[in-house]
Amino acid sequence: MLIAEFGSKHNGLHNVYSDKDLLIVSDNWGSIKQAVNHYSNFGYSISTFHLDRALYLTKKGSLFFKHIINESVVLSDNDQALDSISQNWNARDNYTDEIESNLELLEIINYAPKCKHSNNYLADILIISIRNILIRKIASHGIYVFDWVGISKNALFLRYVSLLDVDLILYSRHLKNRYRAGCYDDVPLCVIDSLVSLMSRISNNKMSYGFVEDRQILLMPERFSDGSYKQLRAIEALCCLYSFDPKMKKYIEIIKNPNYFCATNVINKI
Numbered sequence: 001m002l003i004a005e006f007g008s009k010h011n012g013l014h015n016v017y018s019d020k021d022l023l024i025v026s027d028n029w030g031s032i033k034q035a036v037n038h039y040s041n042f043g044y045s046i047s048t049f050h051l052d053r054a055l056y057l058t059k060k061g062s063l064f065f066k067h068i069i070n071e072s073v074v075l076s077d078n079d080q081a082l083d084s085i086s087q088n089w090n091a092r093d094n095y096t097d098e099i100e101s102n103l104e105l106l107e108i109i110n111y112a113p114k115c116k117h118s119n120n121y122l123a124d125i126l127i128i129s130i131r132n133i134l135i136r137k138i139a140s141h142g143i144y145v146f147d148w149v150g151i152s153k154n155a156l157f158l159r160y161v162s163l164l165d166v167d168l169i170l171y172s173r174h175l176k177n178r179y180r181a182g183c184y185d186d187v188p189l190c191v192i193d194s195l196v197s198l199m200s201r202i203s204n205n206k207m208s209y210g211f212v213e214d215r216q217i218l219l220m221p222e223r224f225s226d227g228s229y230k231q232l233r234a235i236e237a238l239c240c241l242y243s244f245d246p247k248m249k250k251y252i253e254i255i256k257n258p259n260y261f262c263a264t265n266v267i268n269k270i
Contacts, residue, residue, distance in 0.1 A: 001026040002081035003035065004072040020044045023068055025081050027051040045180075051081060058085050061092030063139055067146040095136035099203070102132045106199070108233050109209040113217045113241040119187035120179045121240045122209060125233060126195040127172035133202055134160060148173045160202050168194055217241050 007021035022044040026032045032048050039046060049057075058065045069086050106129055112118050131148070134155045138145060145154050152166040161169070172195060175185055192209065200207045220234035235251055242248050
């Protein structure tokens with residue numbers, strides 16, 4: 001089993017609000033679940049993959065696994081899975097399809113809940129999508145960077161963003177980390193407008209957002225495939241709207257760990 005830490009904890013950008021990112025890879029889902037149960041007690045945000053899936057994705061040029069190869073710290077790897085992943089990784093010619101997938105997700109920002117946490121929710125979706133798209137645009141030049149400062153510097157060098165955009169990106173990264181840690185800042189609507197404008201420019205697509213009535217939020221999770229990232233975001237909108245309801249606590253805990261949710265479809269087991 002491969003267990004590796006990655007992310008801001010190991011690139012010098014970690015702070016009290018940063019995620020503690022952990023990757024678990026094994027050829028046995030039972031072992032993966034046991035490891036998840038153990039490490040979740042230490043506050044990790046956990047990504048899980050069956051070994052076959054991990055090797056398939058590396059052959060397809062997965063940038064997530066390029067991130068792991070370049071920046072992770074291995075805690076355990078009895079079967080040298082990371083060596084296999086490193087040897088199998090192939091660069092792709094372009095990441096157009098993955099960029100399009102990120103843009104397709106952003107349909108959901110047109111259906112934001114009308115509640116006090118809505119702007120936190122929108123800022124989180126937008127800054128994660130901006131980061132994902134910039135990583136892929138930069139990778140198309142053969143440059144593989146994954147930390148927020150590295151992404152900002154290279155995006156500025158390649159003229160995808162301006163200096164003002166860099167300030168917005170790093171500020172929004174801070175908002176995202178605090179939101180994921182359960183801290184809800186008063187995010188002005190002008191920040192959302194600025195993020196939407198930035199997304200429109202880097203994607204060459206006109207973006208918009210909107211707020212809908214409670215009834216539409218209730219119906220949102222049923223619109224998307226079970227276990228999909230888009231369904232997770234729809235459930236998150238529901239959690240924002242009904243954050244005061246104790247019954248939502250179990251769902252709020254799940255959405256804090258999106259990669260594990262999508263890998264295991266755990267929502268259907270509650």
